[in-house]
Structure formats: C-alpha cells, structure tokens
Amino acid sequence: MMRFSSIGSGSSGNGLLIQSRDTTLLLDCGFGLRDAIHRLQRAGISPESLNGILVTHEHDDHAGGVFKLANKFGIPVWLTHGTFTMVERLMPKQRGFELHVIDSHVPFTIQDLGINPFPVPHDAREPVQYTFDNGNTKLGVLTDTGTSTPHIEAMLSGCHGLVLECNHDLDMLMNGPYAWPLKKRVSGRLGHLDNTTSAAILANLDLSHLQHLLAAHLSAKNNHPDLVIDCLSSALNCERDWISIADQELGFDWRDIR
Template sequence: MRFASLASGSKGNCLVAEVGGTRLLVDCGLNLRDTERRLARLNLMPSEIDGILVTHEHGDHACGVFDFAAAHGATVYLTHGTLGALGAEGKVVEGVRISIISSKDVFSVNCMEVRPFTVPHDAREPVQFVLSDGAARLGVLTDIGSPTAHVEQALSGCDALVLECNYDLEMLRGGAYPRWLKERIAGPLGHLDNRQSERLLGALDCSRLKHVICAHLSQQNNRPELARAALARAMGCEESWIGLAGQEEGFDWRSI
C-alpha cells in the first residue's frame, strides 16, 4: 500500500491511496486541470483513478469531485448528507456513478478496504477515513473541530497517519481574521490547532506508526515548524521525522 498528497490546505485538498491496481482519491478540492497535472507529477493517469472518497462538501475538499468523476469515469463515494449539500449547491453532475456510504459500514473498492468514521465538523454529514490493504492501515483526519473517543478508537493502531494541524492558537488570536471566523475555526466544529493534534496523537496507540504527516496547515495562522514540533513531542521523535503535506507540493509517494 502506498499514498501521496496532491495538495493540502485551505486552497484545496486531495490525497491518493493505492493498493495493488486500485487507486482512490480522498477528496478533490482542486479544479480538473490542476488535479490532472498533479496526478501526472505522481506518474498517474486520471483514468487510473477508480473512485473518490468525499469527506464533506466544503469547497476545498469537494469543488472538483464531480468534474473529475464525469471526465474520467470515477465513482464518487459520499454520505447522503454530503450528497444533499453538494446537490443544493448545484455541484452534482448527472451521469456520474454515485455510491452512498454510511459511517457505520466498512466497504471495499476492489482490494482496498475503506472504514469511514464520523467527526465533529460544521458540515452536513462529515466523515474521515481509514484505508487498508488487509494488513497496513492509513488513517486520514483533515477536518475536525475537537477530538473524540470515537476518533481515537478509529485511528489507533494505524501504520500511517495524515493528521490535521490547522492553526497555532496564538497566531489565530493575533491574526487579521474577523472575530466570527476565528470563533468558527477554533470552535468545537471547526479545526484542530497544533496542541490539540499533539494531544490526540499522544492518546493513540502509535506502536505501528511508520509515517506521521501534518496536514491542512493554515498559511495565515500556522507555520510548518510549529506543527512538526507539536507532533514530534507527541511521538518523542526528531522534528525532521514528521512529514508535511503542503498546499502546492503535497507530498510524494510513501509506502507502508
């Protein structure tokens, strides 16, 4: 099993995971041409993507989902609430194959097992995912306002983890965002700050972790070195061991 990021941040998110000949995107918050260009950087053809797992309807995660699926024949996997929200925004393209998923049910796409789990976030029916080839497990957690016991249970025992470190609390408080936006970001349905991510990681069973990557960093309210330092404290490792998912560069293939 291997995985890579096309982009991560408030301007667009997209991750790809591969097991055997099966390849799935987790979200597609980029326009069609940008997604195609970034896939080529990973030596992938768009036609090689079997499906798109959608975490929620926000534009930085879902704006390109149906355009890509319509152009390249990928199946879209999403909750009923997310589909309804995207439909209300006029984002659903007729003719695209859609599979409704539930946070209660594990399913498989060819040889890849997909385990959705619910998260507190200000969307209609948001989920995040653990992907597996039957042996190794990749956990993805990019948009969540507050850690829960359910989330800890879902992510414990993973072999790789892509974890949101959205903002530094002091930078957010002292920054230029309006008060309502600061409250939304830091609220229980917003995003995780570095310290919250550190505490969450410290609460997990990390005995199998081979990769930890900080993701969804705010370009205005965080710095990579702060996010890396927080996760390194939780892991008891060198900061350089913690990976980074960037807005422009994502990150290259990693294997587990």
C-alpha cells in the first residue's frame, strides 16, 4: 500500500507527503520552519522520520522552506542541477544534510519508493514533476506547468493516485484583479494549468487504475472549488464528490492507494 497527503497547496506554500512501508518523503516545502513542523505534525509525521525531501523547482512556494527544514533535522534533499543553481542562495553555510543532484530523465530509488522525475514547461530553471512507485501502486503529481506534453501524459498514465494542478479558471483570470503581464504569465505556455486544460489532460491518460484524483494549486483569486469539480467530474463522467480539492491551509487528509 501507498498513501499520500497534502500539508498545503497553493501560491502561499506547497508540500505533499508520500509514504510506503517504512519510507516517508516530502515533495516540496514552501512553508516557514515552524509552520512546516506544525503541518507535518498535523498529518501525524515527525520531521525526524522523513527519509527525504524532493524539490520540483526553485519558486518560494515550493522550495522556500526546504533547506531550513532539511538542515535542522538532517533530511536528504533531491533536486535538479538547474534548481540547485537557483536555490543555492537559500542553503546554510554549514550544510547539515545530504544533497543529491538528479537528472530530470533518470529514475532513482529512495528506500521503498521508485521515483521517476520528468521535465515540465514552467518558468523556472529546470523544473520537474514526479511519479512514485512501490512496485504495486503508482502516484503521479503534475503541478506548475503551463501545458502538457506527450511525455508528461505517458508518465502519468496508469496511476492509482493523481495530484493534478487546476490553478485557474480562464474567465476568472482574464476578468480578475491581476495586472495584464501577470495574466499572460499565468495563462501562458510556461505558466499554470487552467481547469479546462487539466480536464483535457485526463482524457489522454490511462485512468483504468485511478482510485483518487486530487485537484491542487488552486488560485485563491482566479478559481473556485465548485468550478474545478464541475470541470473534472464532467471530464471523468463521475460523481462530483469523487473529486477532492487540496486546500491552501489544510491540504488534504491521507489517501490510501492499493
């Protein structure tokens, strides 16, 4: 069995827990040290029990809290070379944790979990997302990308659990309070996924094993959970309550995949 839980998802900070047998990983940490510890403990996880932190890219809502947490508790960190060059400024002078620089196309293993990074189009130096596999079940994560690619869809096909960005409703974004340059960035090829594009991605995946779909990284100003649920449930032809939303403050509780 594998299980996963969000400690928070949105522009104010992101973190996703993945656990299989004796292995517990944290994907990103965009929270201050005290807040991150509180959020982990709320999920029933002590920071000392983490076997690693994986970083998707350098933006503060994903990487801003990684190195203080890693340094305090001696947690190994995995990230791409491009991300490393952008976050080196955040690292303590006396590093108390192992740092692993990965290739964005090469799978690797952390104890009980096989990890497959894959590159995504986003306005960062060398951004990646990941799938996690324990030999029986597979979890896929896709956030912080402006568009999909055939490679992304190949990586996410066959997942038992899927965390999928639904950042904005395009009409809300275009008629909302953001300045025009920011609207162009968010909606552009290197920005974030809108609800309709995320639904279209689902149509291109093998979903025959899917047990949980979590919509993540919702914009507080340019989206609404009801719009997300309407869009994704229509794409999957499923009941609305089958779609779950990752909240900025509360994330979501543990989901088991078997």
